[in-house]
Amino acid sequence: MTEMPLLKLSTYTHRRTLSKSVKRAKNTEILYIIFYIPTKTQKLGQVKERIEMSVKSDTEASAAIIIKDLVKRFEDVTAVDGVNLEIKKGELFSLLGPNGAGKTTTINILCGILKPTEGTAIVGGYDVKKSLKDVKALIGVCPQKAAVFKFLNARENIELFGSLHAIPKKELKERTDSFLEALDLKASSKRKAKGYSGGMLRKLNLIVALISNPEIAFLDEPTVGMDPRARRATWEFIRSLKEQNKTIILTTHYIEEAEALSDRVGIIDYGKLIELGAPKDLLKKHETKNLEEVFLKITGRRILEGI
Amino acid sequence: MTYQSFVALVKMELKKLIRQPSNLFLMLLFPAVLTLLFGIAFTDPEYGMGINLLVPGLIAYACIFIIMTIAQSFSTQRQEGLLRRMNTTPMTASEFMGSHIATNMIIAILQVIVVFILAVLIGFRPNTGVEGILLAIPIAALFSISSVGLGLITATVSKTPEAATGLSFVFILPQMFFGTFIPITETTRPIARFIPSYYMVDALTLIFEGEWTNTNILLDVGVISIISVAIIALGILLFRKYGNV
Numbered sequence: 001m002t003e004m005p006l007l008k009l010s011t012y013t014h015r016r017t018l019s020k021s022v023k024r025a026k027n028t029e030i031l032y033i034i035f036y037i038p039t040k041t042q043k044l045g046q047v048k049e050r051i052e053m054s055v056k057s058d059t060e061a062s063a064a065i066i067i068k069d070l071v072k073r074f075e076d077v078t079a080v081d082g083v084n085l086e087i088k089k090g091e092l093f094s095l096l097g098p099n100g101a102g103k104t105t106t107i108n109i110l111c112g113i114l115k116p117t118e119g120t121a122i123v124g125g126y127d128v129k130k131s132l133k134d135v136k137a138l139i140g141v142c143p144q145k146a147a148v149f150k151f152l153n154a155r156e157n158i159e160l161f162g163s164l165h166a167i168p169k170k171e172l173k174e175r176t177d178s179f180l181e182a183l184d185l186k187a188s189s190k191r192k193a194k195g196y197s198g199g200m201l202r203k204l205n206l207i208v209a210l211i212s213n214p215e216i217a218f219l220d221e222p223t224v225g226m227d228p229r230a231r232r233a234t235w236e237f238i239r240s241l242k243e244q245n246k247t248i249i250l251t252t253h254y255i256e257e258a259e260a261l262s263d264r265v266g267i268i269d270y271g272k273l274i275e276l277g278a279p280k281d282l283l284k285k286h287e288t289k290n291l292e293e294v295f296l297k298i299t300g301r302r303i304l305e306g307i
Numbered sequence: 308m309t310y311q312s313f314v315a316l317v318k319m320e321l322k323k324l325i326r327q328p329s330n331l332f333l334m335l336l337f338p339a340v341l342t343l344l345f346g347i348a349f350t351d352p353e354y355g356m357g358i359n360l361l362v363p364g365l366i367a368y369a370c371i372f373i374i375m376t377i378a379q380s381f382s383t384q385r386q387e388g389l390l391r392r393m394n395t396t397p398m399t400a401s402e403f404m405g406s407h408i409a410t411n412m413i414i415a416i417l418q419v420i421v422v423f424i425l426a427v428l429i430g431f432r433p434n435t436g437v438e439g440i441l442l443a444i445p446i447a448a449l450f451s452i453s454s455v456g457l458g459l460i461t462a463t464v465s466k467t468p469e470a471a472t473g474l475s476f477v478f479i480l481p482q483m484f485f486g487t488f489i490p491i492t493e494t495t496r497p498i499a500r501f502i503p504s505y506y507m508v509d510a511l512t513l514i515f516e517g518e519w520t521n522t523n524i525l526l527d528v529g530v531i532s533i534i535s536v537a538i539i540a541l542g543i544l545l546f547r548k549y550g551n552v
Contacts, residue, residue, distance in 0.1 A: 112394075133397065139395065147387055147391070164315065192326070
């Protein structure tokens, strides 16, 4: 005779509490019947989706991003061609590849800017096709081109984007000060962005992306146009985010940047993910000195060729 | 819609007006200059057009140019990747569009005040008291919604801010000729009936002439409301679908 599981009734009003309890329930003999009261902004379907994600395998539960058979076509061009990838929570993952390889398109799909033609993209437990609003609340995006309001100064830009994330005023001011300090922009924070150098704009671009303290940050070539000193300062800043257990997805053309910062790298070319692993493992596997050589060995061309 | 996002967006749009000289000129200085210029040039009764007849048209004229600034603003923000970036935040479409509508209503109100004060200084004597100007303000604000919508439609089809400037005249010129201070004849009236500014000028003229009880004012306001809602809805729909955000 099968032993009846112990029943336990629980009511949850907070998503985090619910997730923890689902995890706990999986490891016990207790069958939990969970009542989850969605907040005003959540639909029941989204909650169900999140619960389903939580009770899936441990690997999937610990993943910040899951991409399955992702395809993006623009008329007759296939920019992303069947990419499968899992990025763990707290991981710093770099996506490498020449221009037009599909890096930015992949990131744009994960941020909800573009809709995938086929496949699934799950960000922070939410399907980007079904629960984009929840995805947007979790992410910070640093676009390739510095997108800031030129007639506003640095502080005003940061506070505007912070307000769009509904960060309380006091917290926003404190965070703005600390970010401006960390990236050496405090002295020029009251100057209009119009008069900023390329490097200063890139720094501001990065701060704006991270002001919401996102769980998952997409940094699309964040150090392009920076001098070596500014680049090093930015690396330190990115490392400090990783120490806070943030998931960071970085695209870059700078091989040494990917080697220095990443837990794992994925190499993408013609829309396909052609190599994946920790930098050290890839160097060992391909018996090369750097990732550029790995890429050259796999594809027969250099990453920088497309630039 | 969160209050914090909405207020932050309105503040940003108003800062743009103040800090970008071209916007400030087009929105506030241009109507002022035009009022002075036309006021001085046409106050001679020999021309048949007193300043009293010009003021409603001048107010409409100022509000019409919101089309150009909106079209330029959206095209620029799209070109600079700002719309795309804002689209990755939890900001909702209603917060974004609501802030644009609110900002341009504020601008329209400022335009009415600027034109009205200058017109009074050069001899405008409406046959109404303060209540006239108080009623003109919400009508101009309501009309500005249609200009925001037409600006969005212009931005949808314009690839660059420069193209947006040029294309905005497709909507500005008919309103200038058929719905400001250029006299409407019986021949041009059937065309003017399709122009939103015609109804605004008609309503303001009746108000400034002191014809409070004229039911045409209600009819004009009704038409402006319907046109504004229809155009802004169409503008939002087209921009979201084809605006390449």
